[in-house]
Amino acid sequence: MPEQLLFAMEVILNGLMAGVLYALVALGFVLIFKASGVFNYAQGVLALFAALTLVGIMEGQVPFSHLINAIFGTDLHHFGWEIPAIAAILLTMVVMVALAYLVNHYIMRHLVNQDPIILFMATIGLAYFLEGFGDLMWGSDIKNLDVGLPQGLNGFIDETTFNAFGYGFFIDNLDIVASVVAALLVVALVIFAQYTKQGRAMRAVADDHQAALSVGISLNFIWVMVWSVAGFVALVAGIMWGSKSGVQFSLSLIALKALPVLMLGGFTSIPGAIVGGLIVGVGEKLFEFAIGPMVGGATENWFAYVLALVVLVFRPQGLFGDKIIERV
Amino acid sequence: MMDAQPAEGFVTADGRKIGGVVMEMKNITLRFGGVVAIKDISFDIREGEIRAIIGPNGAGKSSMLNVISGFYVPQEGEVIYKGQKRPPMKPYEVARQGIARTFQNIALFEGMTVLDNVMTGRLNYMNTGLLSQAMWWGKSQREEIENREVAEKIIDFLEIQNIRKTPVARLPYGLKKRVELARALAAQPSILLLDEPMAGMNVEEKEDMSRFILDVNDEFGTTIALIEHDMGVVMDLSDRVVVMDYGRKIGDGTPDEVRNNQEVIDAYLGVAHD
Numbered sequence: 001m002p003e004q005l006l007f008a009m010e011v012i013l014n015g016l017m018a019g020v021l022y023a024l025v026a027l028g029f030v031l032i033f034k035a036s037g038v039f040n041y042a043q044g045v046l047a048l049f050a051a052l053t054l055v056g057i058m059e060g061q062v063p064f065s066h067l068i069n070a071i072f073g074t075d076l077h078h079f080g081w082e083i084p085a086i087a088a089i090l091l092t093m094v095v096m097v098a099l100a101y102l103v104n105h106y107i108m109r110h111l112v113n114q115d116p117i118i119l120f121m122a123t124i125g126l127a128y129f130l131e132g133f134g135d136l137m138w139g140s141d142i143k144n145l146d147v148g149l150p151q152g153l154n155g156f157i158d159e160t161t162f163n164a165f166g167y168g169f170f171i172d173n174l175d176i177v178a179s180v181v182a183a184l185l186v187v188a189l190v191i192f193a194q195y196t197k198q199g200r201a202m203r204a205v206a207d208d209h210q211a212a213l214s215v216g217i218s219l220n221f222i223w224v225m226v227w228s229v230a231g232f233v234a235l236v237a238g239i240m241w242g243s244k245s246g247v248q249f250s251l252s253l254i255a256l257k258a259l260p261v262l263m264l265g266g267f268t269s270i271p272g273a274i275v276g277g278l279i280v281g282v283g284e285k286l287f288e289f290a291i292g293p294m295v296g297g298a299t300e301n302w303f304a305y306v307l308a309l310v311v312l313v314f315r316p317q318g319l320f321g322d323k324i325i326e327r328v
Numbered sequence: 329m330m331d332a333q334p335a336e337g338f339v340t341a342d343g344r345k346i347g348g349v350v351m352e353m354k355n356i357t358l359r360f361g362g363v364v365a366i367k368d369i370s371f372d373i374r375e376g377e378i379r380a381i382i383g384p385n386g387a388g389k390s391s392m393l394n395v396i397s398g399f400y401v402p403q404e405g406e407v408i409y410k411g412q413k414r415p416p417m418k419p420y421e422v423a424r425q426g427i428a429r430t431f432q433n434i435a436l437f438e439g440m441t442v443l444d445n446v447m448t449g450r451l452n453y454m455n456t457g458l459l460s461q462a463m464w465w466g467k468s469q470r471e472e473i474e475n476r477e478v479a480e481k482i483i484d485f486l487e488i489q490n491i492r493k494t495p496v497a498r499l500p501y502g503l504k505k506r507v508e509l510a511r512a513l514a515a516q517p518s519i520l521l522l523d524e525p526m527a528g529m530n531v532e533e534k535e536d537m538s539r540f541i542l543d544v545n546d547e548f549g550t551t552i553a554l555i556e557h558d559m560g561v562v563m564d565l566s567d568r569v570v571v572m573d574y575g576r577k578i579g580d581g582t583p584d585e586v587r588n589n590q591e592v593i594d595a596y597l598g599v600a601h602d
Contacts, residue, residue, distance in 0.1 A: 188462075196461040197454045204437050204448045211435035214397065215515065216423035216452045268439075322439055 006167045011289045012282055017175030019281020020182045021240055025254055026261040026273040027182075028233040031189065032226060033267050037206045038119040042127035044255020046096075046231060049134045051238030051247040053095050055145050056138040058088040063137045085147040089235070096231030097224075104223040112219060113209050131252060140249070145242035149177050178240045182274070185236060189229075190270055202226060260308035266321020275319065280304045337375070346567065347375030350551055351396070351519060356405035358391055365391040366402065367575040373519060378545050379553045380562045383572035384595060389555040390432060392572070393523050396553065397429045398422030410518070424452050428517035430508045432524045432555075438497040442507050445496055446483060449514025450475040479514050485547070486510050486540060502533040506540065513544060520544075522554035526561055538565055559596065563587065571595070 025047060032040040040046075056063065060079040068076055083091070107122050150173035162168035193199040205212045205222045212219065241251055257280070265276025284303040292299045311318065337347040351373040358366040366388045373379045381389050394400040395407070398419040407414040409425065417425075428449070437445050453475055454461075456468040483489055486506050491499060496507060505525060512520055525541065526534045538561060544550050556562045562569060563583040571579035571586055573595040579586045586592055 191462045192458075195464070196458055197451055198458055200444065200448060201451055203440060203444075204451075207437035207439050208435045210399075210431065211437060212448075213399075213419040214423055214429050214431070214435065215448045215511065216420050217448075218418070218420045 003167065006165055006169075008286070008289065010169045011285050013169060013171060014175070015282035015285030016278055017172065017179060017281070018285065019278035020175070020179045020274075021237075021244070021277075022254075022257055022261050022280055023274045023277025024178070024182050024185070024233070024237040024240060026258040026265065026277055027185065027189065027270065028230050028237065029255075029258055029262055030265075030267065030270055030273045031233060032230050034193065034203065034206055034270075037116050038123060039116070039267070040230065041120065041123040041255075042130060043230065043234060044252040044258070045127045045130045045134070046234035047238040047241065047255070048247070048249070048252040049099075049130050049238075050092060050096060050231065050235040051145060051242035051251060052134045052138040052143070054088055054092045054147070054235070054239065055143045055242070055247050057091050058083055058085060058147075059143075061138060066139060067136060089147065089239075092235055093232060096235055097228045100224050100227030100231050103227050104220060108223045108227075109220055127252075131249075142246050142248040145239065145247050147239060147243065149174055149239075149243050151243065174240070174243055181236060181240070185233065186270060186274055189233075192229075193270070198222075198225060257304060260304035263308035263318055264311050266318025268322045269318070269320035272318055272320030280307065283307055340567065344376060344546060345549065346377050349373070350375045350410060352406075352408040353392075353396070354406040354408060356392070356395060356402045356407070358388075358395060358400055358402040364575050366395070366572075368405075369570075369572070369575075369577045370405075371570045371577065371580055373551060373553055374568075375551050376545070376549050377551060377567040378541070378565055379551075380566035380569045381553065381555045381572060382557060382559060382562050382569055385557060386574075387557075387572040388575040389557070389572055390523060391575075393429070393521050393553070393555055396519075397427055397521055423515070426515070426518035427521065428512035428515040428519075429521035430505070430512050430523055430525065432527055434501075434504050434508055436496045436504055436508055436511070439495060441493050441495055442488060442499075442510075443479065443483070443492045445507055446479045446510045446514045447475065449511040450479060452515065453478075478516070482510050482513050485543070486513075502529055502536070505529070505533075505537065509537075509540065509544075513548070513550070516548075517550065519551045519553060522552060524555055524557070526556060526558060534561060541565060 025044065028043040028046065029040060032038055032043065055061075060081040060083065062068070062076045062079060065076050068074060103126065107126065108119075111119055111122060152173055154171045154173045154176060157171045158168040193202065201212070201217045202222055202225070204215070204217055205219060209219060212222075238247075238251065241254060245251075261273065261276040261280050263276075264279055265272025265274070284300045287303045288297065288299045335348060337345065339345055349372045352370075353372070354370050356366055356369050357364070369392070381392055383389050391400060395402050398417050398421065401416045409427075423429075437448065440448075454471055456465075456471050461468045461472075483492060486509060488503065488506055488510060491503065496504060499507065509522070509525070512522075522541070525537050529537060541552060541554070542565065545552055554562075554566070563586075566583060568581060569579070569583055569586045570577060571589070571592045578591040578595055579589040581589075
């Protein structure tokens with residue numbers, strides 16, 4: 001096989017893996033959107049916050065240490081213990097559920113029956129609050145996250161492809177783990193939304209608050225549940241991205257990459273988020289590989305947005321989204 | 329006039345069983361700031377009857393329905409349900425107690441199919457755990473199938489089988505009203521509240537809806553309380569009628585009694601001021 005083709009194949013594979021990570025973030029958006037009709041601007045920050053909390057707990061960091069030190073003149077930084085990754089992940093999940101409860105208690109439940117745009121504005125406020133709160137709680141330096149996921153070159157794939165084609169593919173172990181996790185997550189979420197009582201109630205709440213109340217659905221319960229699930233998805237995304245590129249503020253900006261993914265896949269479709277993520281991942285890698293050199297590179301920064309724009313022109317509801325029907 | 333009926337229940341001329349009082353509203357007063365929407369109103373609803381609340385626009389009928397279904401909490405008065413005083417409750421708690429309702433301007437889950445909409449009416453009958461539902465384990469499977477059967481029966485009864493899998497957003501107005509009725513019925517409620525079930529319908533649709541309301545009451549023995557401002561339709565449907573005007577009760581009794589009540593006639597036709 002010609003080297004160029006092999007190289008392109010490797011690029012596609014890597015694109016798929018990157019796409020999975022985009023899809024993970026996009027999933028959080030879709031979930032909240034389906035459940036409450038709200039575009040949750042805070043999803044990216046939620047992932048950052050989850051990752052920060054996880055690192056903080058694992059390293060035994062004292063929360064709000066800067067604040068405490070400044071007020072009381074102490075010099076606290078660490079408790080001096082380390083917590084194993086599994087326990088820390090569970091503890092972080094507890095924090096995320098508590099956060100979900102607070103979000104509902106102080107924000108969502110006061111906004112019953114309001115327009116989606118009002119709820120959207122509320123999530124923007126939440127995003128900025130959480131960003132600052134995360135900094136205050138855990139500090140703003142870049143941290144390493146290592147929960148023991150395998151990283152680096154996958155030897156088996158490298159060897160097999162080298163023996164078969166005479167060219168070893170470079171695939172990161174972490175990306176493989178991310179793909180498997182994302183696949184499991186999607187299956188679990190689809191089953192949850194489509195086939196369980198709570199899932200049905202969740203879709204009902206998204207559609208009409210009044211009607212949901214009239215069939216006996218507790219809005220508070222559903223919202224806490226939805227935000228907990230979103231927190232869980234954010235935690236998974238935070239772990240994957242954090243392991244890959246460190247836990248830092250830019251983690252919350254990956255949320256922006258989820259936007260073109262959502263426009264491609266459609267805001268209301270879980271499979272759409274996955275396919276959209278894969279298309280963006282492969283598309284931008286392949287574009288950079290094929291066209292990048294001709295235009296001076298760095299196409300990855302804008303390719304996804306242009307792609308989304310093109311899709312918007314032809315299919316405003318995205319590839320998989322519900323068609324918007326308005327009776328006049 | 330309304331105490332002419334025996335307390336323990338009786339059988340109507342057309343052979344339907346009317347039982348004892350299932351809900352009693354006692355001296356209900358509801359205010360919005362300085363506006364009095366309902367002023368010291370009392371009436372009761374008996375098991376198995378069709379009870380109408382009528383009155384001109386702005387009489388406070390919808391407010392009354394919202395009090396019964398828990399969407400509004402009255403400042404004064406008591407709601408006695410199945411012999412017990414009901415504490416202030418959230419609407420979803422009222423729904424779980426067996427009071428289902430429809431809305432004047434239709435509140436359906438537009439993105440979901442007709443079947444899914446009707447199935448939401450069964451949510452409170454499903455008790456198995458999240459995990460076992462997701463895994464489709466024995467008990468959950470049985471539960472889903474049983475509830476599905478109830479839903480399908482109601483869908484058949486209201487003659488909407490052919491649109492079972494259609495997303496509600498695509499349906500015309502009259503059918504949406506019927507789907508909403510189906511969803512409320514699916515909860516097998518003790519009391520079914522209908523908020524202007526005939527509003528915005530043409531004559532043919534009104535006749536259909538009237539027939540369904542009568543059939544539902546006849547077939548399932550469902551207690552129905554409905555609101556209408558179109559007097560004609562209501563008189564043919566209901567066993568007893570409450571008439572409201574400007575938040576007060578001005579009449580209560582059988583359709584014939586109400587029809588001959590001078591105050592009701594004045595409210596509907598206007599009074600000559602001379």
